[in-house]
Amino acid sequence: MLPDFCLRTVEKNMNTMIGKNQRPELLMPAGDMQKLMTAVRFGADAVYLGTDLFGLRAHAGNFSLEQLHSARAFTRRHGVALYLTLNASLRPFEIAALERLLEDLKPIDLDAYIIADPGVLATIRKIDPERAIHISTQVNSCNPQAAEFWRLNGASRINLARELSLEDIRDFAAATELELECFVHGAMCVAHSGRCLLSTALLGRRANRGDCAQPCRWNYALVEETRPNESFAIEEDQRGTYLMNSRDLCLVEYLPQLMAAGVDSFKVEGRMKSLYYVATTARVYRDALERLWQDPSDQDPRWREELEKVSHRPYDSGFLLGYEDAKIHAQDTHYIRTHDFVGFVNEDDDHGLWVAGRNRFFVGDELELIGPGMRQQTFRVDEIQTLEGERVPAGQPNSRLKMALPQWAEAGDLIRRQRPEGE
Ligand code: SF4
Structure with missing residues (x-):
């Protein structure tokens, strides 16, 4: 019962x-x-x-x-x-x-x-x-x-x-x-x-508490006890070591x-x-x-x-297609990063739309505005001003900026910049 x-x-x-x-x-x-x-x-x-x-x-x-x-x-x-x-x-x-x-x-x-x-x-x-x-x-x-x-x-x-x-x-x-x-x-x-103690053991940050620092993806080296300042690479192959990388x-x-x-x-x-x-x-x-x-x-x-x-x-696709095809193991330790998030669009009564800088970008850069519903548009930065009206050559993290945006821009939209090759 x-x-x-x-x-x-x-x-x-x-x-x-x-x-x-x-x-x-x-x-x-x-x-x-x-x-x-x-x-x-x-x-x-x-x-x-x-x-x-x-x-x-x-x-x-x-x-x-x-x-x-x-x-x-x-x-x-x-x-x-x-x-x-x-x-x-x-x-x-x-x-x-x-x-x-x-x-x-x-x-x-x-x-x-x-x-x-x-x-x-x-x-x-x-x-x-x-x-x-x-x-x-x-x-x-x-x-x-x-x-x-x-x-x-x-x-x-x-x-x-x-x-x-x-x-x-x-x-x-x-x-x-x-x-x-x-x-x-x-x-x-x-x-x-999340049923793993690696993060708990190394940092006291528990995966079971949603706080995993993902040490399984770190790059590890070998240190001999009496030579703490010397580390030896453990290389599975020319790409490095990736024993635990998913x-x-x-x-x-x-x-x-x-x-x-x-x-x-x-x-x-x-x-x-x-x-x-x-x-x-x-x-x-x-x-x-x-x-x-x-x-x-x-x-x-x-x-x-x-x-x-x-x-x-x-x-x-993880294990979705079955265990035979599963390739959850990554072959190197690097993240793939093609774009930087450079700004967040805000709005207030005094300034209308303005941009909260999140990463560096420059006058002359091509940026892309993205919004809900797959809206996106590339635009060129011709001028950047602070909210106080001073012209500046670049947007910086934590800056508050005015600049021309595509016409459909709204508060809450995001701005990104494609990373130059090799950056
Ligand atoms: S992300 Fe890595 S370190 Fe964190 S719980 Fe999963 S396997 Fe363990």
Whole structure:
């Protein structure tokens, strides 16, 4: 016999299931308020974020209670769902802090908590029994029997393990009533998602707390104990050492197959990634989902071209096509970076549109303005002024600038510059 709260939640889940005749959700990360607003503006249907209220170490990429209230108000105004990650595995002394946190969170009316620890789920059920529960990638859910376990315990959605193939996902979807969420873009682990102690051991930054510093991608050298100032290269081959380097996931070309398989929500990884990454991935995946939902054969090469313009490791489809074809291992340690994010468009009553500088650019440069809905336009910088009217030869990080922009420019648009060859 299921406890009452489980029965209530299961019934609620069945009523709120995303209908399969509805376009799947685009779920974007938000590391701060500006990224959240950008994710929404550039096409997110739902946003996930973390909180620093857990009595744990605060770091960039988390929201305070006050910011969560603002995030809720903003997403509500735009009809966007808001999920909070509570997917840490807690030690006994942390449960009391979780209980206090859940009491504080109740009035915010979040759309779901993302959890991994059954103890966290049980605590949520005690304090906030009606709140929807999504099962995190950290659980590594690989089969519908696992999904059934979580459903019976009150979950409404499950994140599919990145290790599943398309065929596995089809079989999984056919055998579960839960909403299915699938990562389609972002970093991959060489361990099962986040279940690795490398970052904890080297830096005290725990992957399980969303704080992985990704030391698996660092360049390592060998040091002999008595010669601490001498290091010896460990070279697998002429490209260096890349024993633990994983590629980045990019499934934009496989969205029709994933939709047909029954995925309800497409998730982009990267709460710690840049504003430019959030804008670019959101606008590409939103456009792709909209168009492919109407016509699954409507593949646009611009989607992949645009995704190539954010800093990334070599892209791959991970395990989607099966283990035989998987190439999650990158062959060198470098990020591919063809463009720099140089400015963010703002607006106020005194100055109209102005640009917040994020990177250096110069008078005479060709820049590109990007906006939601795949809008983009190249333009030449003929003159740059400060907001005080002084002419300057270059835009700098943290500067406030006036310059001529394409006519359709709006506050919230981003400006990028192609890197010269070899830079
Ligand atoms: S160190 Fe690498 S493999 Fe380990 S959790 Fe972080 S990203 Fe994943």
